[in-house]
Amino acid sequence: MASAVTQQKVSLPTLSGASADHATPTPVHIVPGQTIPYDLFLDCVHCGLCTSACPTFLELGTEMDSPRGRIYLMRGVVDGRIPLDQHVRRHLDLCLDCRACESACPSGVQYGRLIEPFRTDLQRLGLQARLPRWLELLLFQLFPRPQWTWWSLYPVRGLQRVFGLDWWKPLASWLPLQLRHMLALLPPLPRRYYRFPEQVRAHGERRARVAVFLGCVNHVFFPHVNEATVRLLQFQGCDVLVPKNQVCCGALHYHAGRIQAAQQLAQLNLRAFPSEIDAIVVNVAGCGSTLKDYGHLLADTPYAEQGRALAAKVKDVHEFLATLDFYPPGFGLPIRATYHDACHLCHAQQIRQQPRRLLQQIPELSLVPLQESEVCCGAAGSYNLTQPEMADRLGQRKAGHILQADVQAVFTANAGCLLQIRRHLREHAPHIWVAHPVEALWAACNGHIPYRGIPVSVPD
Ligand code: SF4
Ligand code: SF4
Known part of the structure; x- marks a missing residue:
């Protein structure tokens, strides 16, 4: 290739300033969403079957924070019936783009094909809520460069080692909300790149x-x-x-x-x-x-x-x-565990059973269901930093269900979910192992104890 x-x-993308998208000359008469094929809006028959799958609707209970409400708002803006004011933008900004509505919708509405180009148009027109400059630099310039990110966290690594993960808490009242959220999310940082x-x-x-x-x-x-x-x-x-x-x-x-x-x-x-x-x-x-x-x-x-x-x-x-004929692991993990479906795995890629089936091949591991396992944990890419309050509510909701499941481990296959779930379990259940399924699978193949307190059984 x-x-x-x-x-x-x-x-x-350049570090010198805004991304190239900011520099795109845009005719002032463009209305957001006009480039979206109009038929995609018409696929929605307003049945409302998606609402109970939508995390923001579950938390807020307001129609305009449901998929049906957001489709209505976007279509209204395109038709010129609804002004694109701050209230409309707020409802759209709160969407996690988790695509749970696509899984729930019997009419096959492609919600991602609506919200993503709509957001692109808002961005091009300079109508999207502006993030603080430091946060933009972090998200769009620093994070895509892992080595730079690792070096930029060097002082934080030292502070974590001396004062623990919560070293920043005495300074919390001086720190911007988004920065507090970011520091709270950080796991123990690896010592080397x-x-x-x-x-x-x-x-x-x-x-x-x-x-x-x-x-x-x-x-x-x-x-x-x-x-x-x-x-x-x-x-x-x-x-x-x-x-x-x-x-x-x-x-x-x-x-x-x-x-x-x-x-x-x-x-x-x-x-x-x-x-x-x-x-x-x-x-x-x-x-x-x-x-x-x-x-x-x-x-x-x-x-x-x-x-x-x-x-x-x-x-x-x-x-x-x-798709491979999986060689079964030779060691057992005698634990009770559960699995959280990352949105971009279950809704965007329709992958639900494969991780569960693989985990069930680990001898002695008992995999129990997790209530609302397909409801977003609030991580959703940069959502944690851009919408910290809703992200917190969803993180607490997820942690509550994990605690109810009474497990020693929770598995999920997305870096953002790992950060978010760890953060929300740390206070009440730091003993729970929050890990990617491949960590458990590899541990069961090589027999190395993956986490303190997690046993590995050796076959007779
Ligand atoms: S998005 Fe689908 S499930 Fe939701 S209201 Fe429209 S047709 Fe019904
Ligand atoms: S993408 Fe997620 S948060 Fe957005 S409307 Fe659909 S279900 Fe709700």
Whole structure:
């Protein structure tokens, strides 16, 4: 694939100021949403069956904070019946883009195809709620560069080691709300920046040749998840490539309506991943759904075909492992555990059973259902930082259900969910192991105790 991509110079979105999307000249007469095919609005028959699946409706109970209400608002703005005032924008901003409404809708409404271009138009027109400048720089300039993020957190790592995870609390009243939320989310920071060899060989007979996508926030905060993914794939008979030129998938930019920046990142990934592989394996639900959407993201660029080809190779790690004849783990984890469905895995990629079936292959692990397992935990990409109050409410709701399940471990397959659930369990149940399923699977394959207090049983 690398050779198929035109060698036009593409670089990460600039650090010097606003993203390229801000610079896009936009005719002043454009109404947000006018580029959305109008039929997509008409798919909604106003039945309301989606409302009980919508996290913001569950919390607020207001029609305009439900999918049906938001579709009505967007259509009203496009028709010119509803002015795009701050109240309308607030209802739209509160949407998590979790796509639970798509799973619930019997009419096949493609809600993501409505809210995402609508947000892009708001962004282009400068009508989206402005974030503080420091937060914009953090989200759209720093986070897509994992090595920079790791170095920028160096002083925080030191403070965590000396004063603990809550070192910032005495300063809380001086800190902006979003910064407090970010600091509260931080897990213990890894001591080193992980670098993987570009290629590792399969154990035993080779069954597949895959490339692994590392993710940027994921790679800074959860490098051990990437390591477990690479080792597990190796153990399952895969040659594993870790292309060193891969970059952020562009999800943060894409969901915030910064399409040009997302397209630039997508082009870099087209060059980074070779075509002679069986799959591009992803362990972060949000990154996986964005990579699978590259055909759509690049549709109006010369890279559309390459985007579709790359997207066709992308597989969530559970989806991929389910296609192999999975070698069963040799060690047991005698624990009671549950599983939270990350929105961009269950709603955006329709992957629900594969992670559960894999976890159930671990000897002695008892997997129990989680109430509202498909309701967003409030992480939702950068939502935690842009809408901290609603994110908190949803995080507490999720933690309450996990506590009710009375488990020793909760598994979920998305970096944002791991951060959010850990944060909300830390106060009441710090003993609960919050982990990615591949951590448990790899532990059960290699017999290493993954977390203090979690036992590993050795087969007779
Ligand atoms: S989005 Fe679907 S489920 Fe919701 S009101 Fe419209 S048709 Fe009904
Ligand atoms: S994407 Fe999620 S938060 Fe937004 S309307 Fe649909 S269910 Fe509600």
